[in-house]
Amino acid sequence: MTKMIDIDPDESPRARFAYELRRHRLAAELTQKQLARRIGFSTSAVAMVETSKFRPSERFAELCDQVFGLDGVMARLYAEVWPPPPPVPAHFRDWAVEEQRATALRFWAPLLVPGLLQTEDFARQVLSRLPGTSPEQVEERVRGRMQRKAILSRDNPPTVTTLIDEGVLHRPIGGPAVMREQMEHLLEMARRPKVTVQIVPYGAEALSGLSGAFTIAEMRGNPYTVRVESQPWGRTVADRGTIAELIGCFDAIRADAYPQHLSCKMIEEVVKQKWT
Structure with missing residues (x-):
């Protein structure tokens, strides 16, 4: 039986x-x-x-x-x-594992390009500004961040939806050459069938997103954990109530975002006007 x-x-x-x-x-x-x-x-x-x-x-x-x-x-x-995580700081290891096994990831990025979509030079600039970080630690963390990106090149990569505040396109991380490469990389990623990049304009009233960046991980359509960025290290949360609140927050922000084709045009214009 x-x-x-x-x-x-x-x-x-x-x-x-x-x-x-x-x-x-x-x-x-x-x-x-x-x-x-x-x-x-x-x-x-x-x-x-x-x-x-x-x-x-x-x-x-x-x-x-x-x-x-x-x-x-x-x-x-x-x-x-439970895949082995890439070489990342201890406080990030739990999330690095979730990131690798998720079938979908939703990012809200009000300040910086999300780590999975960063170029090596952009990541190096960001990580080198962390207080108390040695050059050796910076390079180790850059390698870890680049290894994390391997999930986007798998045969069946996760679906990625990224909401980026317009201010991120103008923040001079590393100077014009670094920013131009980073913006062009965003455009390249947006051409992938499972990647969506949307810009949230300055005039949007997405006030619910001003408190900080977060990422929602899903497995076969079920959101099951989130990464909330905060000082000093951020945290990984599996509480269903928190996940539900952040899903509502993400949807509210996305309602104010430009569709992908207009977002890509905005990125192209910023590159021409500011980063060439």
Whole structure:
């Protein structure tokens, strides 16, 4: 008799792992206690993973593959759900993981071009201005930021929607050459089928967005975590109430934004008039 699996695998990446673990355990006709004994973990650990309340280790996934007779299925799923983050500061690692596995990302950028859309020189200028950062740390963080961008070149990249305040186009980060390259890169990214770039004009009354930048991560249409930028380091939040509020904020800002074709024309004009 087939037992019902009552967790929604599309709710989040962690829920997907939980769903597959329980599905394979039931197919193997094992109780949670029996599986726990075979892999050397506690019954409560297995139960918490199956209810998406606990992040397992990579070894946990590998041992489950052995018990279920799978050819690395759970280990590959683990790597997909919890990929190793690029070299980024400790305070950003949780978000770097979420960024890699999200199927859609929504950015609101009132002050700077979002990190995933930055050029190397623009990123270097931004990161070099952080107090107490050594040249070696700057270069390490630039490499990490560039590695993060690899998700945009995957066979199936995430859908990216970016709202950028008009002031960002005029803020002289690094001088004309750096800004021209950055603006041209934005235009190039906007030509990709899964990337949308929209400019929010000075005259917009998007007051709800003035409190700071944020990013919403989605998995198969379900927003499940956000990155809120604040001093000194920002924070990653999974609270559903906060996520709902920021989705409403994003939608309100986007209502005042130019459509993409007009946004690209604005960027082109700024490049001609200011950064050539």
